[in-house]
Amino acid sequence: xxxxxxxxxxxxxxxxxxxxxxxxxxxxxxxxxxxxxxxLGLIVIWLVFQGLxxxxxxxxxxxxxxxxxxxxxxxxxGIVFVLLIGEIDLSVGSVSGLAGAAxxxxxxxxxxxxxxxxxxxxVAGTAVGAVHGFFFARVGVPAFVVTLAGLLAWNGLTLYLLxxxxxxxxxxxxxxxxxxxxxxxxxxIAYGLAAVGTAGYxxxxxxxxxRRRDAGMPYRPLAEIGVRTGLLAVxxxxxxxxxxxxxxxxxxxxxxxxxxxxxxxxxxxxxxGRKVFAxxxxxxxxxxxGVDVARxxxxxxxxxxxxxxxxxxxxxSGLTSASPTTARAAGxxxxxxNAVAAAVIGGTSMFGGRGSAWSALLGALVxxxxxxxxxxxxxxxAVQFMVTGGVLLAAVAADSLTRRAAARARGSIRRSSxxxxxxxxx
Amino acid sequence: xxxxxLLTLRGVSKRFGGVQxxxxxxxxxxxxxxxxxxxxxxxxxxTLVKVIAGVxxxxxxxxxxxxxxxxxxxxxxxxxxxxxxxxxxxxxxESLDVVGNxxxxxxxxxxxxxxxxxxxxxxxxxxxxxxxxxPDVRAPVAILSGGQRQAVAISRSLLGAPKVLxxxxxxxxxxxxxxxxxxxLIEELRDRGLGVLLISHNMxxxxxxxxxxxxxxxxxxxxxxxxxxxxxxxIISSITxxxxxxxxxxxxxxxxxxx
Numbered sequence: 001x002x003x004x005x006x007x008x009x010x011x012x013x014x015x016x017x018x019x020x021x022x023x024x025x026x027x028x029x030x031x032x033x034x035x036x037x038x039x040l041g042l043i044v045i046w047l048v049f050q051g052l053x054x055x056x057x058x059x060x061x062x063x064x065x066x067x068x069x070x071x072x073x074x075x076x077x078g079i080v081f082v083l084l085i086g087e088i089d090l091s092v093g094s095v096s097g098l099a100g101a102a103x104x105x106x107x108x109x110x111x112x113x114x115x116x117x118x119x120x121x122x123v124a125g126t127a128v129g130a131v132h133g134f135f136f137a138r139v140g141v142p143a144f145v146v147t148l149a150g151l152l153a154w155n156g157l158t159l160y161l162l163x164x165x166x167x168x169x170x171x172x173x174x175x176x177x178x179x180x181x182x183x184x185x186x187x188x189i190a191y192g193l194a195a196v197g198t199a200g201y202x203x204x205x206x207x208x209x210x211r212r213r214d215a216g217m218p219y220r221p222l223a224e225i226g227v228r229t230g231l232l233a234v235x236x237x238x239x240x241x242x243x244x245x246x247x248x249x250x251x252x253x254x255x256x257x258x259x260x261x262x263x264x265x266x267x268x269x270x271x272x273g274r275k276v277f278a279x280x281x282x283x284x285x286x287x288x289x290g291v292d293v294a295r296x297x298x299x300x301x302x303x304x305x306x307x308x309x310x311x312x313x314x315x316x317s318g319l320t321s322a323s324p325t326t327a328r329a330a331g332x333x334x335x336x337x338n339a340v341a342a343a344v345i346g347g348t349s350m351f352g353g354r355g356s357a358w359s360a361l362l363g364a365l366v367x368x369x370x371x372x373x374x375x376x377x378x379x380x381x382a383v384q385f386m387v388t389g390g391v392l393l394a395a396v397a398a399d400s401l402t403r404r405a406a407a408r409a410r411g412s413i414r415r416s417s418x419x420x421x422x423x424x425x426x
Numbered sequence: 427x428x429x430x431x432l433l434t435l436r437g438v439s440k441r442f443g444g445v446q447x448x449x450x451x452x453x454x455x456x457x458x459x460x461x462x463x464x465x466x467x468x469x470x471x472x473t474l475v476k477v478i479a480g481v482x483x484x485x486x487x488x489x490x491x492x493x494x495x496x497x498x499x500x501x502x503x504x505x506x507x508x509x510x511x512x513x514x515x516x517x518x519x520e521s522l523d524v525v526g527n528x529x530x531x532x533x534x535x536x537x538x539x540x541x542x543x544x545x546x547x548x549x550x551x552x553x554x555x556x557x558x559x560x561p562d563v564r565a566p567v568a569i570l571s572g573g574q575r576q577a578v579a580i581s582r583s584l585l586g587a588p589k590v591l592x593x594x595x596x597x598x599x600x601x602x603x604x605x606x607x608x609x610x611l612i613e614e615l616r617d618r619g620l621g622v623l624l625i626s627h628n629m630x631x632x633x634x635x636x637x638x639x640x641x642x643x644x645x646x647x648x649x650x651x652x653x654x655x656x657x658x659x660x661i662i663s664s665i666t667x668x669x670x671x672x673x674x675x676x677x678x679x680x681x682x683x684x685x
Contacts, residue, residue, distance in 0.1 A: 212543055217546060277526070282520055286519065291531065
């Protein structure tokens with residue numbers, strides 16, 4: 001980190017002199033290097049699996065991948081919110097199972113309209129998160145214990161709800177089923193979305209550049225904005241092209257992307273988001289700045305519970321059923337581990353204060369690519385579990401090393417102000 | 427004669443359970459003046475700062491602000507008057523950048539949407555006017571040195587345009603060069619007309635920037651000295667109790683009896 005900083009500082013200084021202005025100072029920001037590494041890793045994974053099985057990069061498999069990342073990814077976005085305040089939510093797998101079961105029971109057995117059952121299931125997730133947040137922030141129980149208790153208890157409730165009926169098949173033509181089976185075919189929608197996204201990025205970057213220039217501050221050169229926009233255009237149009245080759249743009253992908261972009265804007269651009277980073281970066285500082293720490297903490301667990309429930313509806317949608325078997329699987333923690341792994345692999349720190357909603361997308365892509373590739377190769381679950389566990393450990397180890405390197409760069413490892421899980425991990 | 431002092435404390439007392447932390451303490455801070463507050467550990471320095479900052483209000487005593495009696499019951503009261511404090515532990519959000527830390531809790535925003543450009547502009551302006559050199563205002567505070575963090579903490583306290591600045595052991599964790607930069611900054615603030623209360627253990631710092639030194643011993647005033655005309659030994663003996671109250675209480679200068 002220290003070396004990286006000084007090299008970057010040197011490079012900046014050189015460019016500065018070459019171009020003769022402060023404008024040159026804004027190249028790659030610190031936070032942009034991690035995601036680039038993940039993207040490189042993803043490309044390697046794709047090339048390896050493509051080498052082993054020529055179907056891996058087929059439009060069909062890539063399209064399926066974009067649908068399969070939605071459930072894990074949505075849960076991972078919720079995990080990002082909780083990780084940003086330096087905590088963990090171990091209950092998300094069980095809560096997602098609960099939401100799927102609640103929806104199925106309400107809709108199929110009690111005849112509640114689908115839209116209402118969806119709302120109730122999602123709000124149930126929010127309420128569960130509020131309970132976790134209350135016990136953590138107001139009562140003072142460490143978050144990993146509260147949510148560990150939740151992992152068991154909510155799974156129990158799910159099995160109890162399904163107990164009388166066993167497997168419940170949901171309406172295959174309904175709203176929930178559509179979450180993972182609806183595609184917007186036709187190139188206009190796919191390419192149109194790619195164009196809108198690219199243009200939106202370009203206009204926002206140009207506006208920010210103008211404002212910075214008018215305020216007499218360093219700003220990005222137009223050429224750099226052009227290159228970035230170009231890269232984004234290549235990425236989005238290539239995605240649109242591949243998706244069009246199969247069935248079109250999946251609704252699941254659209255919803256997931258909307259949640260990621262919305263979460264990212266809230267976290268980076270609003271006062272509420274700033275409070276989240278403040279609590280994660282230094283509780284005492286946040287408190288002195290007037291942030292209601294307990295409220296932020298409860299809110300984060302509510303977000304995590306809500307998105308776990310939404311993810312659960314996607315799981316139910318993919319299976320078009322809710323059953324005791326899948327509920328037990330949800331309780332066994334595969335979705336939880338995948339979601340946490342996705343968030344951390346994508347670059348969100350376990351130690352709070354560092355991370356982004358985009359890490360859920362990147363990490364979910366990595367996790368699902370590995371799962372999909374191994375499934376294509378016919379590798380058994382046992383090996384998949386070991387690989388996923390190994391990848392998670394590697395990501396967390398990288399996170400820990402980054403943190404220690406940053407601390408050493410300052411000459412001393414500052415004592416952690418966090419308690420509970422953070423202290424346990426040291 | 428001149429304008430009334432910015433801040434005057436008369437007969438301030440505070441008790442924690444059975445411990446009398448402050449007894450009948452007097453203190454004055456005038457505009458464009460650095461007052462050093464010294465004393466042994468447990469003499470009541472930090473308690474006094476907390477009284478002034480509204481973090482731990484006094485039990486008894488009168489606080490006057492620009493000649494008018496005021497109540498300081500909460501941190502907000504002190505801020506509203508124009509009193510800012512920088513505590514020893516600094517308390518920053520490690521992962522937020524310099525701009526984010528400066529504006530934490532008072533972000534510039536439009537309908538909840540942060541105005542990053544405006545915040546960065548003001549941050550740069552402030553850093554520039556104070557001659558603070560931070561390599562990148564968008565760097566996370568975690569990578570800054572101790573001196574830079576201190577500078578950021580002080581800048582942060584100055585955003586609200588205070589008239590009195592309380593600094594609790596600002597040089598304790600700094601190296602030689604960083605200390606001298608900080609002392610330059612304190613002089614700069616004094617020249618801008620701020621009243622600065624500087625808590626320090628370091629006689630060198632005090633000799634360098636303080637105009638007056640107020641000594642606390644066992645929660646009581648134990649002397650007030652004009653720095654240029656007082657020897658270090660005299661101050662130290664006041665701190666340790668070797669010099670008694672009556673002698674030390676005499677002050678030089680035109681104002682006569684203190685306060």
